[in-house]
Every structure is written in C-alpha cells, then in structure tokens.
Amino acid sequence: MDIYKELGVKTLINCAGTYTIIGGSKMSENTLEAMNQAARYHVVIKDLQQKIYVELAKMTHNEAARVTAGAMAGVYITIATCISKKFNKPLRYISKEDISKCEVIIHRAHRNPYDRGLETLGVKLVELGYPNNINPVTEEEFGYAFSEHTVAVLYLPSCNGGWVPPGALDLGSVIKISQKHDVPVVVDAAAQLPPKSNFWNFTEAGASAVCFSGGKDIRGPQTTGLVLGKKSLLDYFDANNFPVYGIGRMYKVGREELAGIYCAVKEYMEKDEDAFRERCEKVVRTYIASFSKKMAFSFERSWPNEAGQSIARLKMIINKEGVTPEMIKNDLSSCERSIFTMVENGSLYINPQMMSDEETDYVKDQLLLIVKKY
Numbered sequence: 001m002d003i004y005k006e007l008g009v010k011t012l013i014n015c016a017g018t019y020t021i022i023g024g025s026k027m028s029e030n031t032l033e034a035m036n037q038a039a040r041y042h043v044v045i046k047d048l049q050q051k052i053y054v055e056l057a058k059m060t061h062n063e064a065a066r067v068t069a070g071a072m073a074g075v076y077i078t079i080a081t082c083i084s085k086k087f088n089k090p091l092r093y094i095s096k097e098d099i100s101k102c103e104v105i106i107h108r109a110h111r112n113p114y115d116r117g118l119e120t121l122g123v124k125l126v127e128l129g130y131p132n133n134i135n136p137v138t139e140e141e142f143g144y145a146f147s148e149h150t151v152a153v154l155y156l157p158s159c160n161g162g163w164v165p166p167g168a169l170d171l172g173s174v175i176k177i178s179q180k181h182d183v184p185v186v187v188d189a190a191a192q193l194p195p196k197s198n199f200w201n202f203t204e205a206g207a208s209a210v211c212f213s214g215g216k217d218i219r220g221p222q223t224t225g226l227v228l229g230k231k232s233l234l235d236y237f238d239a240n241n242f243p244v245y246g247i248g249r250m251y252k253v254g255r256e257e258l259a260g261i262y263c264a265v266k267e268y269m270e271k272d273e274d275a276f277r278e279r280c281e282k283v284v285r286t287y288i289a290s291f292s293k294k295m296a297f298s299f300e301r302s303w304p305n306e307a308g309q310s311i312a313r314l315k316m317i318i319n320k321e322g323v324t325p326e327m328i329k330n331d332l333s334s335c336e337r338s339i340f341t342m343v344e345n346g347s348l349y350i351n352p353q354m355m356s357d358e359e360t361d362y363v364k365d366q367l368l369l370i371v372k373k374y
C-alpha cells in the first residue's frame with residue numbers, strides 16, 4: 001500500500017474481472033510468502049525449473065509442464081517448440097528462411113491480438129473459415145489446410161461463448177485430423193479457468209499443449225503462464241527457453257515467479273469451485289434485490305462472463321433516459337476508494353470474481369448513493 005502512496009498511484013477495487021490492464025488478479029498471502037522465500041536464496045535455476053515442472057505436471061494431470069512469462073509468451077515458445085520438433089533441433093540452429101516457410105494453421109474466428117507474437121517468430125499463418133456462422137469450417141476444408149510445411153495448429157476454445165465467435169471446426173475433429181497429419185495442436189486457453197478440469201480436458205482430448213495465464217483466475221504472479229501437455233512435444237521446449245540462450249531468454253521467469261506459480265496452482269487445485277461459483281451467485285442475487293426497476297438503474301444476472309468463464313456477473317440495466325453507463329463508470333471511479341468497472345457493448349458490468357466480501361458491500365453502498373443522484 002505504501003509503495004502506491006509514495007508513487008501517487010491510486011489503488012482500485014476490481015469489479016471488472018481478470019483484466020491484465022489492472023493487474024489481473026491478486027496473489028494469496030501464501031503465494032507472496034513463497035516468492036519472498038525464493039528471493040532470499042540462490043539456487044540452480046535448471047534444478048528448480050525441473051522440480052517445479054514435475055510437480056505442476058502431476059498436479060494438473062499432465063505428462064509435462066513448463067512455466068512461461070504469461071500465456072502469450074507460452075504460445076510463442078510452444079510454437080517455436082513445434083518448429084524445433086519438426087527440424088529436431090533448437091530454434092537458433094534453424095535458418096530464418098526455414099522458419100519463414102513454417103506454417104501454423106489457425107481459424108479466422110480465432111485470430112486475436114495475442115497471436116501477433118507468431119508474426120514476430122516469423123512463421124506463416126494459414127487462415128481458414130470466417131468469424132461467423134455463415135459457412136463453418138468442415139473436416140474436409142480443414143484437411144486441405146495442411147502442407148509439408150505445417151508445424152502446428154493453434155486453437156482457441158470458446159467454452160461458453162465469451163468473445164470467441166463461431167465459425168471454427170470443433171476441437172475434437174481438429175485433433176483427429178491433425179493427428180492423422182502428425183501435427184501438434186496447441187490450445188490457447190489463457191482465460192479458460194475455471195473449471196480447473198480444463199488443466200487436463202484439452203490434453204486428454206488429444207491436444208499436444210495447452211497454454212494458460214498464471215495471472216488470471218489462478219492468482220499466480222501476473223508475469224507467469226503455464227504450458228501443459230505431452231512429453232513428446234515439450235521435451236523440445238527447454239532448448240529454446242531460459243536459462244539457455246534461446247528465444248525464451250527474452251521471456252525470463254525468475255525463481256520468485258517459479259515459486260509463486262507453483263504455490264498458486266497448488267492452492268488452485270484445493271479450491272472449492274462450487275462454493276466460489278455459489279458465492280458469486282449470492283453477490284449477484286443481493287445486488288439484484290437491492291435495486292428496483294423504478295430506480296435510474298438496476299441489475300440482472302449475466303452468464304458466462306467476458307472471458308467465457310462459468311461465473312455469473314451483474315449487467316446494469318439503465319432505466320432512465322439520459323443516464324449512460326459511462327456516467328456511472330465515472331461516478332464509481334471517483335468514489336473515495338476508486339472502483340474499476342468495464343463497459344462492454346454499451347453495458348456496464350460488475351464481476352464479483354476478484355471482489356472481497358468487504359469490497360462487495362462497499363461497492364453496493366456506493367451504487368445506492370449514486371443511483372439517488374439521477
């Protein structure tokens with residue numbers, strides 16, 4: 001707290017969700033303590049990595065695990081690893097010309113700002129389909145996308161909708177066809193937690209690797225990510241990663257973050273997901289009951305949340321002309337304790353996912369004061 005005072009940066013109550021622009025999630029005291037302890041001693045990084053990788057693989061029911069500096073870095077190094085697998089050598093021994101011929105298959109419905117990393121890597125993206133319902137990709141069409149240069153298929157699951165549009169072939173068929181071509185399927189599931197069973201759902205279905213963000217619902221350090229998957233692919237990972245002088249050196253994960261994500265995943269596996277989901281439902285019910293349609297704004301239940309996570313949140317309904325979601329967003333932001341919300345597609349949302357009980361009450365009280373103004 002004092003560091004933010006010293007710097008004059010205001011702290012926020014997070015009513016938006018696991019948005020990276022405000023720091024994603026908060027680490028537990030245990031995780032912070034693990035990071036502190038890790039910082040106090042020197043260790044051989046490779047030894048620490050290997051121990052933590054084995055434990056993470058065990059906990060998440062996977063053959064292998066790696067820690068990266070976020071999910072985007074995870075996708076980047078994993079695709080580099082797919083290239084290494086194809087050429088059977090570390091990326092730094094593969095010429096730029098050879099890398100530029102490598103092809104990664106991706107549905108247009110799955111293109112997103114996070115895949116820009118692949119352009120940096122220099123591979124060719126082979127796009128197929130359209131980001132809508134008009135002409136969904138068929139098995140036959142998907143099969144045509146493969147060539148002798150294909151190194152991977154990158155896939156974004158849209159578990160409950162979220163922001164991924166329709167138009168892609170389903171993951172099961174993608175895996176079946178990719179396996180016939182002996183091409184690894186890499187799943188970007190950065191925000192697809194909960195449920196924690198997604199740690200193994202995609203890889204059990206046959207994906208070679210799945211990438212998660214450590215700083216979203218897992219509540220690990222914001223600068224971490226997980227790559228979970230098959231040994232046959234991830235055995236090629238370390239030659240490209242820190243502490244070797246591979247491209248992964250740009251995405252260094254220190255011993256503190258390694259300890260932090262290990263501790264956070266351990267806690268995540270013990271978390272009672274049903275109780276957490278019910279807690280969010282309770283917040284939603286309480287807010288709905290506290291505001292009536294006669295007031296300038298009221299609330300309704302919205303599901304799933306912005307990332308497609310199976311957690312309920314509140315959608316604000318404006319009942320009075322002239323009142324805009326942006327006005328309420330500004331009012332909330334200027335409260336004595338600044339409240340951060342998101343306006344999406346013209347509606348303001350309150351997401352209880354990262355709110356403490358005390359913050360839940362504070363925000364409701366502030367909203368009840370604000371609603372009287374209009």
Ligand SMILES: *Cc1c(COP(=O)(O)O)cnc(C)c1O
Nearest residue numbers: 070071072114190191213214225
């Ligand atoms: C959040 C997100 C990422 C980036 O995760 P970081 O851990 O911040 O790198 C990548 N892909 C998707 C689909 C995401 O939602």
